[in-house]
Amino acid sequence: MPHSISPETDNQNTGTVEETMADAPVNNDDGQDVDNDVTMEETNALPVPIKGEDKMDVKLEDIFDSDNSDDEFPSWAPDGHVPATATNPEVMRTFYQRLFPWRYLFQWLNHSPTPTNDFGHREFAFTLQNDIYSRYNSFPTADLLRKDVLRLLPSRFEIGPMYTTNPRDRKTLRNSSAFKPLAKELCFDIDLTDYDDIRTCCNKANICNRCWQFITMAIKVVDVALREDFGFKHIMWVYSGRRGAHAWVCDKKARTMDDQKRRSIAGYLEVIRGGAQSGKKVNVWRPLHPHLSRSLKILAPHFQEDVLEVQDPWSSPERAEHLLSLLPDKALNDSLRKKWDSSPGRASTSKWADIDSLARSGGGSKNLDTKALLDAKQDIVLEYTYPRLDIEVSKKLNHLLKSPFVVHPGTGRVCVPIDTRKLEDFDPLGVPTVQGLLEEIDSWRPDGNSDGDGNGNGGGEDGSEDKAKNLQDWEKTSLRPYVEYFRSFVLALMKDERDPKIKREREESQAMEF
Incomplete structure (x- = not known):
């Protein structure tokens, strides 16, 4: 039976786990391992909804991104029995076990190959069956996060801030005010439903490549402003899985900003004001900024x-x-x-x-x-x-946002990063779906005759069959270019974090915090 791991035990397990962890499944890992890092109040059943004392007086709609699912994606059954939808537990188990890039997610949030508090004190929130949600989960390593996800099989999970202490231990603090968020990426959310009064091709949750151009415009404007006007460098845009995009600004100086600074940047970028039925939405000073x-x-x-x-x-x-x-x-x-x-x-x-x-x-x-x-x-x-931003997402340090690479439960599409170097080529309707990825794995052959990513990565006549057998499952599918882009982004971020100046800033900030 799973058991809770004490903070002392956690610390003993943080030495080298991630250095040897592979994204591919390990033998006999069914998500029920006794070393599972249980963070729920109850260990043998689905978690119950959060009690009032856990909500911290924050409305649910204020802490989660607003890209809610609507109609379920049409079912697909590879064997005629199990529908491969994002609401099917076995489908999600296969996806999380074989395709989700756990190693790079860990390194992205941890800013280092070896575990630190940047990851260990990070909050994760799970959306479970029947819309049950569980907040304040935390894990010292990506392997333990992966095991808990495989145990609970959430339809998706959100990423929150890094706190002053392990979020699981917040109730043990003598002074509850000592538990507070310290750092999180500066985030932006753009949703096509906010364009319904000006787009004529689609409305509500529906999108097409014609109205997606509004998202393309928004990314161009916001990205250049964040880079040129604020000096941010590590900005990752992620497709929301249906009708929008999220920006994660990952620079150290962005992560450590307080709410006032976040509100200032959000206000700087906000130009469109007023709802769909209002009149003039743009009122700016002249001469133009x-x-x-x-x-x-x-x-x-x-x-x-x-x-x-x-x-x-x-x-x-x-x-x-x-x-x-x-x-x-x-x-x-x-x-x-x-x-x-x-x-x-x-x-x-x-x-x-x-x-x-x-x-x-x-x-x-x-x-x-x-x-x-x-x-x-x-x-x-x-x-x-001009971009129509869900500005509340950007203002608060404690806001939670959907993780990259989860599957949108309504469309089955994976929330993949958007390569801004090829922004005009991005097709939201052509991104990998969980259905298609499972088909690609099943049809992949090491001889290269059936290659899921279309790039001939199977073994061939040059005797590279052994190399092909060592490929991880995501490398055999159309998810590959998105994971590789994510990996390059993470490596660049970690390289800058190792810079002596940035490392010194980290040590100084931790000294002040604790």
Whole structure:
């Protein structure tokens, strides 16, 4: 029967476990090992919902990301019996056991190949059957995290902050105020449902490659601002699995920021304000801040191609009326309305061009303020292209966010990292699904005749069959390029963490903390 491991026992187990752990399953590991690091109140049953004293007066919607699942992904049965959906426990067991990149997740959160408090004091929250959730789980090593996940088979898990002490031991502290979050990546969340008032191809949880361009625009704008304006270097974007993207800013100086600094950066990037039914959503100072001027240059081509041409946002009279409400001159608006009423079905590209052509001809207005018109047009471009951030995700150090590489329970898609060097090529509908990955493993052959990732990584005529047999399961599938990108990101992060200056900052901060 599983048993709880004391903090003293934990410390004895943190020496070299991760250095020898492989992502592939080990013999006889069924997730019920007696060395399992049990963090629940009850060890032989599913955890119960958190009692009031554990909630720390934080609303659930404030601490979890908002990309909720909707309709279940269609079932697929490789043998005609077991549907390979993300809600099937055996499917999730196979995925977590054979495909999830535990080693690199550990190194990413730990910032070192050997265990530290960066990982050991990190909170993990599990979403279990019947929407039961369990917070304040923590693990000294990735192997123990992996074993508990295989035991509980969560549909997904979230990552929280690193605390002053092991989150499991928070109730043993004499002074409860001593338990507080110390560090976590600065995170951003972009969801296409926030674009429903301007995208015309899809709505709610539905997406396509046309409206995904709004996410592409957002990533470009936010990423360059974080790098050029704040000097951050280690920024990882992750597909949410359905309709959005998350940014994890992993630099040491970002992880250790308090809530006030996080709110300041979030406020710096927030431009779109107001709900779907509100009027003008952009109100910015003139002259424009350099960040907005740069953003307009990035967004202008997308506005012309992806918004005007593809989305055709003002095709209906109602939507065209909203455009007119954003223009500053009543006489010009009346002239435009008359022109558009006489030309039903006029394309948005033509309507946008009509603004300038009528303005140049006078447009019925003798006192047209061209500067105000130019400002209004810039604001319109921003309203239809600028990132719409779920700003609450970025403001709080104790917010939890879905882990990379979990499976979205509604779509079956893996939450893979997005390589920003190939941002335009990213296809959210083409990312690996748990269904497809299991098929790829089953069809993979070491002779290279059936290679899941399409890159010929099986053994061949050159006698590399032994090498092929040593491949880990994720290397045999289309998950491979995403894991390799994640690995390169993690290695670069750890390299910078080993820098003497950053190491000294770590030691000084730990001295102050404890």
